[in-house]
Amino acid sequence: MPTLNECKRFFYVAGLIGLILCFAPNFVRVLDSQPEEQFSELYVLGEGQPPMAENYPFNVSAVGSYYVVLGIVNHMGVSMYYSVDVKFRNESESLPNGDVASPLSALYDYRVFLTNGQAREDTLAFSFQDVLTNGSISCSVGEMHLNDTLVQLNKTALWDNENKGFYYQLFIELWAYNDTQRGLIYNDRFVGRWLNMT
């Protein structure tokens, strides 16, 4: 037969386990509120069903119509307000640098609101108008259609001797609403695709 002290020890252990079980919901709540790694995803996919990271438009002209799929995923732990800015540049114009957005103005933008963990994909259709090529010296693009918006470009690219073509880049910047600064701030995320104007 166990001694009284042994029985007492058993009751202590039972009491301790009971107390842990009683306070377990509070521990779970505190652990749940611990911040995870916070980031936003921005990606671009090529043509296809389903869209994949291939079949990107590359050789473009004034004749064709092209599209890419833009995706955003929110892993920020809270709901987010994003602005997607679509920009277009030639090889001499600047890209975003670190947390500083490109000085080029957005040709087209749209807003996306996502809860934590939510993802969204949008199609960006584009085509070109008034493409003029001056032999193997330069190429100028007059206008661009981005979804339903007609944008004046008047952008000139010089012949790239190394890569043999007139290169432009379509790039997309992700801006996010900053509660402290009460406005949309460049989120240090951009994706781009090179286009060879033929």
Next chain:
Amino acid sequence: MRSIISITVFVAIAICLFASLPHVFGASSQDASSALANAKQALQTAFVNVLEAEKSGVNVSVLIYQLNEAGGSLTSAETAFSNSDYSETVNLADVSETLANGVSTDAAAMKIQAPDWFSSSLTTLAVSFLASGVFIAILTLTWLSFKRYYLRRMSKSRPKVIDYADFE
């Protein structure tokens, strides 16, 4: 008297004509820019309200869906603006602003109804304390009755005398 009536009628007609000018000639570029700016501001304010509601523990999925609708209308308004369709810009921007204002109102109402994180934590903590108090009380009563039973049993038991001579 007649001249006063004539002047009054003339002024009334002039006011009516002036008021109907935007509808006859459509909205101007300035009207469209102003409508776009108002819609953007309303959208931003709505998002801030949704964020505050979310911090209070409200599920904001429906509000986020509505914000995307408002954002879509704003994008369409901007497209209309770039195509110099200012009347359509004003219409779409107004739709966006109305949707955003609706979201703001809903978010504020949901925030008031929702218990905040602190109070819901306090409730969980209070339940934990109550449950642990009841558990400790039951355990203590069990221990006391067990102890009494154990000691009674021990005092009733007779010591057994061992004759060491048996071992020899």
